[in-house]
Amino acid sequence: MKLFRPTLLSLACLLVLPAPASDLPSLGDSSSGVVSPGQEHMLGRAWLSMLRGQVQTLSDPLLKDYVESTIYRLAETSQVEDRRFEFILMNSPELNAFAAPGGIIGINGGLFLHAETEAEYASVLAHELAHLSQRHFARGIEEQQRMQLPMMAALLLGVVAAAAGAGDAGMAAITSSQAAAYQSQTAFSRQNEQEADRVGLLNLERAGYDPRAMPAMFERLVREYRFDQKPPEFLLTHPLTESRIADTRNRADQAPAGGKENSLRYQLISARMKLQFENTPGLVAKEFQARLSDNPKDDVARYGLTIAQIKAGQFETARSTLAPLLAKAPGELIYNLAQTELDIDSNHPGQASERLKRLLQLYPTSLPVQQMQVDLLLKQGNLEAASRLLEDMVSQRSTDPGIWYQVAEIRGQTGNLTGVYQARAEYFALVGRYEDAFQQLDYAKRRSTSFQEGARLDARLKELQNEKRMIDELFN
Numbered sequence: 335m336k337l338f339r340p341t342l343l344s345l346a347c348l349l350v351l352p353a354p355a356s357d358l359p360s361l362g363d364s365s366s367g368v369v370s371p372g373q374e375h376m377l378g379r380a381w382l383s384m385l386r387g388q389v390q391t392l393s394d395p396l397l398k399d400y401v402e403s404t405i406y407r408l409a410e411t412s413q414v415e416d417r418r419f420e421f422i423l424m425n426s427p428e429l430n431a432f433a434a435p436g437g438i439i440g441i442n443g444g445l446f447l448h449a450e451t452e453a454e455y456a457s458v459l460a461h462e463l464a465h466l467s468q469r470h471f472a473r474g475i476e477e478q479q480r481m482q483l484p485m486m487a488a489l490l491l492g493v494v495a496a497a498a499g500a501g502d503a504g505m506a507a508i509t510s511s512q513a514a515a516y517q518s519q520t521a522f523s524r525q526n527e528q529e530a531d532r533v534g535l536l537n538l539e540r541a542g543y544d545p546r547a548m549p550a551m552f553e554r555l556v557r558e559y560r561f562d563q564k565p566p567e568f569l570l571t572h573p574l575t576e577s578r579i580a581d582t583r584n585r586a587d588q589a590p591a592g593g594k595e596n597s598l599r600y601q602l603i604s605a606r607m608k609l610q611f612e613n614t615p616g617l618v619a620k621e622f623q624a625r626l627s628d629n630p631k632d633d634v635a636r637y638g639l640t641i642a643q644i645k646a647g648q649f650e651t652a653r654s655t656l657a658p659l660l661a662k663a664p665g666e667l668i669y670n671l672a673q674t675e676l677d678i679d680s681n682h683p684g685q686a687s688e689r690l691k692r693l694l695q696l697y698p699t700s701l702p703v704q705q706m707q708v709d710l711l712l713k714q715g716n717l718e719a720a721s722r723l724l725e726d727m728v729s730q731r732s733t734d735p736g737i738w739y740q741v742a743e744i745r746g747q748t749g750n751l752t753g754v755y756q757a758r759a760e761y762f763a764l765v766g767r768y769e770d771a772f773q774q775l776d777y778a779k780r781r782s783t784s785f786q787e788g789a790r791l792d793a794r795l796k797e798l799q800n801e802k803r804m805i806d807e808l809f810n
């Protein structure tokens with residue numbers, strides 16, 4: 335890995351900084367030291383596309399939406415100033431979460447399997463948000479020699495490794511012991527961890543949660559993994575020392591009682607997540623069934639069982655499992671989405687359509703509702719309406735590769751070939767496949783009929799080429 339070579343000149347141009355006459359350019363601004371927030375932002379996004387190409391993500395819109403909205407809500411009471419977040423929800427049952435420079439927040443689906451309450455889940459997120467608000471990456475680099483951006487790149491590689499988990503062969507190629515060493519020295523130094531805990535605890539309290547959830551989760555994890563040879567990655571990057579636990583316990587205990595601990599919605603989402611990670615098909619459904627037999631009022635088990643039955647194609651059983659939930663809480667979005675999914679899958683498009691109309695009035699920009707509507711329209715063969723909605727969605731979520739993928743598909747079906755190439759280019763760029771993106775833009779350009787369109791495609795090509803060059807400079 336060529337991380338420390340002084341080839342920063344081309345990078346400086348890319349970052350549109352005044353070019354110095356000689357020697358290494360200074361990449362920082364005066365207020366923040368070495369790495370400016372603007373640079374963090376750009377680097378973080380370039381790095382995210384690389385990460386997306388390396389790990390598997392979860393595409394379930396309801397799960398994505400839950401993660402995103404809970405983080406935005408928690409950010410409101412945090413000290414994070416720049417809230418232009420990007421999220422990545424990884425398809426891994428391991429416990430892990432990370433924050434990377436530029437507002438990137440990644441969590442493993444496994445966080446839901448290990449955090450037993452919403453407050454515990456929020457305590458991990460609050461800790462990660464605190465790493466962002468305290469700018470631990472940039473500050474960590476400043477404490478080292480003035481190694482500047484390449485050091486940041488090394489840090490990020492460490493985060494990639496952590497995010498992907500040690501066992502992933504694809505990741506091993508871009509991991510280096512050097513990066514890992516810097517990661518442990520800087521971003522995850524003991525002081526930074528302690529600061530993230532403390533700032534996170536305050537945020538939890540301000541957001542109305544019981545901050546005791548943080549030490550409670552730490553204590554349980556220590557008990558669980560005390561004799562484990564291979565603890566989850568989160569514990570490797572966030573070692574739970576006795577003093578750390580005692581510190582969070584002391585601080586949390588000073589908070590007034592009465593903070594929020596859990597919510598039905600968090601438990602429903604966790605039940606849904608559980609089904610993503612079952613090793614043996616039907617096993618989790620049996621668990622939910624057993625819980626429901628013990629206690630017919632266990633709404634979480636009932637919801638989990640419903641989803642399992644829909645997945646297994648047992649539509650009529652699912653319908654009767656779900657019915658008591660909708661009778662009890664007719665306005666609950668999660669139950670309504672389950673019923674809509676059931677209606678679409680079991681060929682009741684009329685009922686699905688009516689329900690979706692109501693849901694879209696209540697939640698016009700909700701990702702899971704919009705996606706369900708797209709699914710229904712496609713099933714009904716209404717390409718034009720599906721296309722309109724998808725174009726609308728992609729303008730709201732222009733950095734979501736999953737939406738671009740669907741946009742490419744539907745543009746193909748509606749005969750918009752130039753549009754297909756453009757959408758594919760965006761998709762490829764977002765998952766780090768820049769060469770493929772360039773090729774698609776080239777195809778688009780050859781088909782373009784107006785000067786304006788050609789100029790727009792050229793401009794986009796130039797932007798993506800710059801992104802690619804930055805990645806090559808920093809990460810290869």
Ligand SMILES: [Zn+2]
Nearest residue numbers: 465527530572
């Ligand atoms: Zn941390």
